Amino acid sequence: MTSDKVEIFRALHRNRLPGDPLVLPGPWDAVSARVLEEAGFPALATPSAGIAAALGHQDGSTPADEMFAAVARVCGAVDVPVSADVEGGYGLAPKELVERLLEAGAVGCNLEDSHRGVLKDPREHAEWLAEVRYAAGDRLFVNARVDTFAYGDGDPARAIERAALYVAAGADCVYPIGAPPDVLPLLRSGIQGPLNVFGRLDGEGPSPTALGELGATRVTFGPGLQRRAALALQGMTDELRR
Numbered sequence: 001m002t003s004d005k006v007e008i009f010r011a012l013h014r015n016r017l018p019g020d021p022l023v024l025p026g027p028w029d030a031v032s033a034r035v036l037e038e039a040g041f042p043a044l045a046t047p048s049a050g051i052a053a054a055l056g057h058q059d060g061s062t063p064a065d066e067m068f069a070a071v072a073r074v075c076g077a078v079d080v081p082v083s084a085d086v087e088g089g090y091g092l093a094p095k096e097l098v099e100r101l102l103e104a105g106a107v108g109c110n111l112e113d114s115h116r117g118v119l120k121d122p123r124e125h126a127e128w129l130a131e132v133r134y135a136a137g138d139r140l141f142v143n144a145r146v147d148t149f150a151y152g153d154g155d156p157a158r159a160i161e162r163a164a165l166y167v168a169a170g171a172d173c174v175y176p177i178g179a180p181p182d183v184l185p186l187l188r189s190g191i192q193g194p195l196n197v198f199g200r201l202d203g204e205g206p207s208p209t210a211l212g213e214l215g216a217t218r219v220t221f222g223p224g225l226q227r228r229a230a231l232a233l234q235g236m237t238d239e240l241r242r
Helices: 002-012 030-038 048-055 064-077 094-104 122-136 156-168 181-190 208-214 224-241
Strands: 022-024 044-046 082-085 108-112 141-146 173-176 196-198 218-220
Touching: 002 141, 030 044, 030 064, 030 224, 044 048, 044 064, 048 064, 048 082, 048 224, 064 082, 064 094, 094 122, 122 141, 122 156, 141 156, 156 173, 156 181, 173 196, 181 208, 208 218
Parallel strands: 022 218, 044 082, 082 108, 108 141, 141 173, 196 218
Antiparallel strands: none
């Protein structure tokens, strides 16, 4: 069943028209996952920061066992494919990382190329991604996050160089998180394969449709929905007090 979901997930990335990116909202628990599935989204992508907040951890500090357990609850709650943000892989060997993702029911994963705000050596990271790809075969959709805009100098050329290494290593998709919208056409022209772009839910950035027109194949929102839900709950507290 999981293999079928992986193929469905891969197919959702193919032949996207400009202005029609794959929108992957980020559930942080079983309830939010069911709500998003019922809303009609064909696939979901868990945010590590959203799950961390829901579990009472700082972003980047969730123990691996807790993260995989949370991902498993999300995957078990819905029938649509779910990709999981597993940060930098928690120091696990590629084979174990792949096994734990598959055991949780995930069809894909985000893997970032920085650690605690410091960029990794891109060639070493590419070698590690190649090992993940080898261990996974076709069973996982690998989204390689490029953190040059988050923690580097923001030079698009550096992002494109890293992306090329990661695609050559077997990444299915590249995610230059934090890339300014006006740089997206340049990234699109220089990066092979699907391009993941971070979307904002506060109205301060382009809509998913606009991001698609700029070159995004898919749009994810990190912990945006979880934070909006927390704000909504905060807004209800006045009524609760009364």
